[in-house]
Amino acid sequence: MLAYTYVENGKFELQEKNKPKIKEPQDAIIRVTLGSICSSDLHIKHGSVPRAIQGVTVGHEMVGIVEEIGPDVISVKPGDRVTVNVETFCGKCFFCRHGYVNNCTDPNGGWALGCLIDGGQAEYVRVPYANQGLNRIPDTVTDEQALFVGDILATGYWATRISKISEDDTVLIIGAGPTGICTLLCTMLKKPRRIIVCEKSPERILFVRKYYPEVLVTEPQNCKEVVLSNSSHGGADVVLEVAGTENTFHLAWECARPNAIVTIVALYDKPQILPLPSMYGKNLTFKTGGVDGCDCAEILKLIDEGKIDTTPLITHKFPLNEIGKAYHIFENKLEGVIKIAITGNNTI
Numbered sequence: 001m002l003a004y005t006y007v008e009n010g011k012f013e014l015q016e017k018n019k020p021k022i023k024e025p026q027d028a029i030i031r032v033t034l035g036s037i038c039s040s041d042l043h044i045k046h047g048s049v050p051r052a053i054q055g056v057t058v059g060h061e062m063v064g065i066v067e068e069i070g071p072d073v074i075s076v077k078p079g080d081r082v083t084v085n086v087e088t089f090c091g092k093c094f095f096c097r098h099g100y101v102n103n104c105t106d107p108n109g110g111w112a113l114g115c116l117i118d119g120g121q122a123e124y125v126r127v128p129y130a131n132q133g134l135n136r137i138p139d140t141v142t143d144e145q146a147l148f149v150g151d152i153l154a155t156g157y158w159a160t161r162i163s164k165i166s167e168d169d170t171v172l173i174i175g176a177g178p179t180g181i182c183t184l185l186c187t188m189l190k191k192p193r194r195i196i197v198c199e200k201s202p203e204r205i206l207f208v209r210k211y212y213p214e215v216l217v218t219e220p221q222n223c224k225e226v227v228l229s230n231s232s233h234g235g236a237d238v239v240l241e242v243a244g245t246e247n248t249f250h251l252a253w254e255c256a257r258p259n260a261i262v263t264i265v266a267l268y269d270k271p272q273i274l275p276l277p278s279m280y281g282k283n284l285t286f287k288t289g290g291v292d293g294c295d296c297a298e299i300l301k302l303i304d305e306g307k308i309d310t311t312p313l314i315t316h317k318f319p320l321n322e323i324g325k326a327y328h329i330f331e332n333k334l335e336g337v338i339k340i341a342i343t344g345n346n347t348i
């Protein structure tokens, strides 16, 4: 089968590999029908994920059809259409039992697919702990609608859940990339009084204005002023930092009102400074990133009910054998790309 592979620093390549086999009793083999490219894949390509293993098939955003299951898999059966969770988790350890599945203590716990073990930019993928890692897609939900459930949408859902948003709140979301927009969609479900999105890319500003006209959009240089004039208590009640660029951490706490919750969803390249003297007396609560992707069933239900729609994010589509072209567009942010869907080309 074809598998897009991390060869060495800076180089991914489409290779011919054997179809994966069941190794453990809780494994499932999935025929990938639709996948996507995530900025974390680019982080692997550029060497900023040191634990990623050379030779691994990349890709951790996908949906597909269960082809085969191990003897201990009870949650799905062959033929089921499923979402695949970005995280592998045992469901039994201390952290899993408390819902902190990102910190699962299993050796493959956390983000393993497409990093430590072969992922889904391929025709088939082996998913360990399939009882936890797969969710059946309702017949009324398409592959396109379900594509982001296991990763970026799980992230947006988790981020808004831990941010404790109420209907009186002014919520600031920094960054309108794919995860920022998923965070926006999940924030909208909480019906806060006002949502402000801060974004610097003119294309993404237009995207937000087009699809979510009720949301206030600002550029970073005007962000603080816009937040101040649109909040009742001297800043945002909740800030979600989803950009992860040079000054966005600073912007996040600066735009927060005293006693606000500041949730850091972004993954930074560099350490960030927490200038405690300047924020003394603001009494902020910071929550830090690393999605606990255990809400996929709930998210699929919301999609089925028409409450979340991420299909506008799919701006491009390529077959697996042209995935190199897709990476080129995604990596260089060409043609107004937000997300690219990779369609399976199964000849078997």
Ligand SMILES: [Zn+2]
Residues within 6 Å of the ligand: 038, 039, 040, 041, 060, 061, 086, 151, 152
């Ligand atoms: Zn991802």
Ligand SMILES: [Zn+2]
Residues within 6 Å of the ligand: 089, 090, 091, 092, 093, 094, 095, 096, 097, 103, 104, 105, 106, 109
């Ligand atoms: Zn666990």
